Amino acid sequence: MKFRTIMVKYCFLFLLFSTLTFSQTPKVNVEYIQSSYAIWKNYHFNNILLSLDFKALDVNNTEISKENFLNELTTGKYLPVEIESEKGFTYKLFVINSKADTSIKATIEAQSFDILQNLKREILPFPDFSFKDIDGNTIDFAQLKGKIIVLKCWFIHCASCIKEFPSVNNLAEKYKSRNDIVFISLAEDSAEALKIFLQKKPLQYLVVPNMKDYMYTTMGVGAFPTHYILDKEGKIYKILSNEKELEIALDKIAHLE
Structure with missing residues (x-):
């Protein structure tokens, strides 16, 4: 023994x-x-x-x-x-x-x-918003409550932002059947410039123009690209710097909800 x-x-x-x-x-x-x-x-x-x-x-x-x-x-x-x-x-x-x-x-x-x-900003409420996309359609935060929101911050001359287009498009395609997940991109550029650019480089997100001041001042974005994931309560779940991190984080919250 x-x-x-x-x-x-x-x-x-x-x-x-x-x-x-x-x-x-x-x-x-x-x-x-x-x-x-x-x-x-x-x-x-x-x-x-x-x-x-x-x-x-x-x-x-x-x-x-x-x-x-x-x-x-x-x-x-x-x-x-x-x-x-x-x-x-x-x-x-x-x-x-x-x-x-x-x-x-x-x-x-x-x-x-x-x-x-x-x-330090994770789990904080995201500020209310009401955006106009490049076609003039309103995107209202209040109407998106109860949905996971993915925000991509970018601009036309950001090489890293454009390089990840195929990956983020694949991610949007992956979740297109999920009515509770919305993909929105906030761009610095004008609607006119974006429409011309996106004809050559399509992006499967809702695209909001003229967001430079909003991204820097309200969101505090310090680098591009930056991705936000908001949970169904409108709180910041993750702030991410590239498409690889975005995919992993979105997969996790999508399976939790």
């Missing part, structure tokens, strides 16, 4: 150690991704989705809040790296190599600051 008890304890400790070791293993060579800005950028923008929900670890592998994680990134001392995990996203802070391109540090600082500000 004593031998059996010892073996059970040994197996438990072994499994615990294995789990901890697994959870701390980076999915990438941390030094390699800092070897140039281009290599880091390719890794970061394809694998690190800071606007989504994730498990956050500090440099000592201690779990911390997402807010504290982002605060640490704004100091310019760390870069986020994806860690092996059996469920969901897990990111850990690693100290930036002193020889790394300073653009890596600057980009992480700026991006993390914007995401941190967006995080």
Whole structure:
């Protein structure tokens, strides 16, 4: 009986150690991704989705809040790296190599600051609105209550905004049978300019022109593209920086509702 008890304890400790070791293993060579800005950028923008929900670890592998994680990134001392995990996203802070391109540090600082500000706005009520689309039709917030609203903020000369058109169009197509999900795009440009542009680059969203002041002043948009998801109560569910994050977040709330 004593031998059996010892073996059970040994197996438990072994499994615990294995789990901890697994959870701390980076999915990438941390030094390699800092070897140039281009290599880091390719890794970061394809694998690190800071606007989504994730498990956050500090440099000592201690779990911390997402807010504290982002605060640490704004100091310019760390870069986020994806860690092996059996469920969901897990990111850990690693100290930036002193020889790394300073653009890596600057980009992480700026991006993390914007995401941190967006995080603080989650679950807040979105302000009432009444928009006119490019055809003069009214889009009224009050009439959309009880629906999930997806807002894309963009402008014609934003290359990143246009690059994601195929992805966001596919997303709109995916949910076109859902009467409780509405896709609206807010653009800086005039209705006339948008009509000409969208003939060549169609967008399967309702398109609202002349929204530059509204996006900067009322919404506080600091970068383009920016995507908002509003829940059925009219509250901000997520503010996202790219179509990959948008798809994951929308899939999650669409299946919750």
